[in-house]
Amino acid sequence: MKVLAAMSGGVDSAVAGARAVDAGHDVVGGHLALSRMPGTLRTGSRGCCTIEDSRDAWRACDILGIPYYVWDFSERFKEDVVDDFIAEYAAGHTPNPCMRCNERIKFPALLEKALALGFDAVCTGHYAKVIEDGQGNRELHRAADWAKDQSDVLGVLTHEQLKHSMFPLADTPSKAEVRAEAARRGLSVANKPDSHDICFIADGDTRGWLAEKIEMEPGEIVDETGAVVGGHDGANAFTVGQRRGLKLGRPAAVGKPRFVLEIRPKENKVVVGPEALLAVDQMRGIKVSWAGLPVAEVAALLDAAGTPGAGGDAARSAAFDCMVQVRAHGDPVPAQAWEELVGGRQQLVLALVEPMRGVAPGQTMVLYQGTRVLGQATIDSARSLAWDPAGAG
Structure with a gap:
């Protein structure tokens, strides 16, 4: 089977690609360039789409002896993930950019390109499992290692996409085993830190990043009855469940802390109340x-x-x-x-x-x-x- 291995530059995708090669598939490595600033470097363990990641992916493919290609998806990533993230926050929502990336980039866009080039499947380093039922229909299941399970962010995959999806890490009992395998194979990413947080916000300061993208206007903070209890500099900077940084002028009658219950961007209001209402x-x-x-x-x-x-x-x-x-x-x-x-x-x-x-x-x-x-x-x-x-x- 002809397989396109999505090589992110991390240890999981490198080992997944290696296992696809071991299984006898005709494997080609592909890296998605998602950053609009190709010189961007990693900050600690943040991010997954930097120039360093591209180099790490190339080194892994070189060791595996498979061809390596880089595709520029930065414009589509900006439109479908970054701009969507900003628009959702502007609407008072709390979006999941990793889910959007899987839904619109890593599978639809990459799979569309792969099928057009004659590949049968896309292989990734996600921790999830595909199982066929008695009629040959494919189902998505949790991975063996529930601590690393990523089946939730793959829940956007459709019936057709699952037909062309391959997850070689599905039955791996732990991330430690993946790293040990990478070390045995001589892959330089064996001890590379996992990426975390939002890849396009390099310093992890989501509030500060959004403040540069969304116009913030002062407004009221009201309690669950509608009474004004404070003010804010911008409703979009708050998240449901937030307790700290509210700076309320009126304490609750019962003396207990209050939490953000709702954000109303059209009214520019933040609603707070007791923890029980969360x-x-x-x-x-x-x-x-x-x-x-x-x-x-x-x-x-x-x-x-x-x-x-x-x-x-x-x-x-x-x-x-x-x-x-x-x-x-x-x-x-x-x-x-x-x-x-x-x-x-x-x-x-x-x-x-x-x-x-x-x-x-x-x-x-x-x-x-x-x-x-x-x-x-x-x-x-x-x-x-x-x-x-x-x-x-």
């Missing part, structure tokens, strides 16, 4: 996609509705049990889920069996059944049944 009972998601084929309850709705909206203004699937995860390596929470077609728009609705704390619009909710990833959606609203946000001023 516990979310219900979430609604948009931009719904299914990793592999949708579960039977959802498939029945889509079949019955035909084209979106044909099922009426509130057509919905049967509810099904699942687990939902919002943060990377976060604890999954049991829920009942169903999909609705409301006014022609898909919505994924989750009623949480156990409340989840501090969920914000713009984040991604990923659904699981056991180890299988069912799909994902971008959170459009999240609320505590103990509080009606509409009543807060």
Whole structure:
């Protein structure tokens, strides 16, 4: 099989590419140049798209004895990931840029290029597993090492994309084993630090970076009843669940700390309240996609509705049990889920069996059944049944 190994310059992708070679595939290494400043250097362990990473990827391919190519995706990365990140924060949301990168760059854009060049599959160093069911349909599952599992950020992959996806690290029990293997193979990236934080914000100061991109205007901080309790220099600088840096002028009546409950960019308001109101009972998601084929309850709705909206203004699937995860390596929470077609728009609705704390619009909710990833959606609203946000001023 002809395989394009996506070589990021890290240890995971290098070992994944090596295993693809060992499996007898015809492997070519490809590196995505995502930075618009090609001379950018790494800062500590931040980032994953610098000139140093490109060099590390080339060295790994040289040792593996495979061809190496660099493709410039910087313009598309800026438009689909960086600009989206800014727009989401400007709308008062908390986006996940890694999810957007996988959704729009690392798989659709790279896979499209790979298939056009005659490759059968794209191989990456993600910790996740693809399993075929009895009918040969591919399913996305968690990796053996749950501490490193990345199946959540791959929840955007579609049925067609999974057909051409290869994850050689799926059954590796630990990252330590990957590093040991890299050292045995003579790969210079064996002890290279993992990348973390947001790759295009080199110093990790997200608030400072956004302040240069989004116009900030002073506004009010109100409590859960709508009463003004302070002021701010820009609502977009706050995040749901934030406690520090609020500088409230009026203490809470009960003397307990208050947290950011909601950000209202159109009104330029930040809503704060007691910690208990951060516990979310219900979430609604948009931009719904299914990793592999949708579960039977959802498939029945889509079949019955035909084209979106044909099922009426509130057509919905049967509810099904699942687990939902919002943060990377976060604890999954049991829920009942169903999909609705409301006014022609898909919505994924989750009623949480156990409340989840501090969920914000713009984040991604990923659904699981056991180890299988069912799909994902971008959170459009999240609320505590103990509080009606509409009543807060």
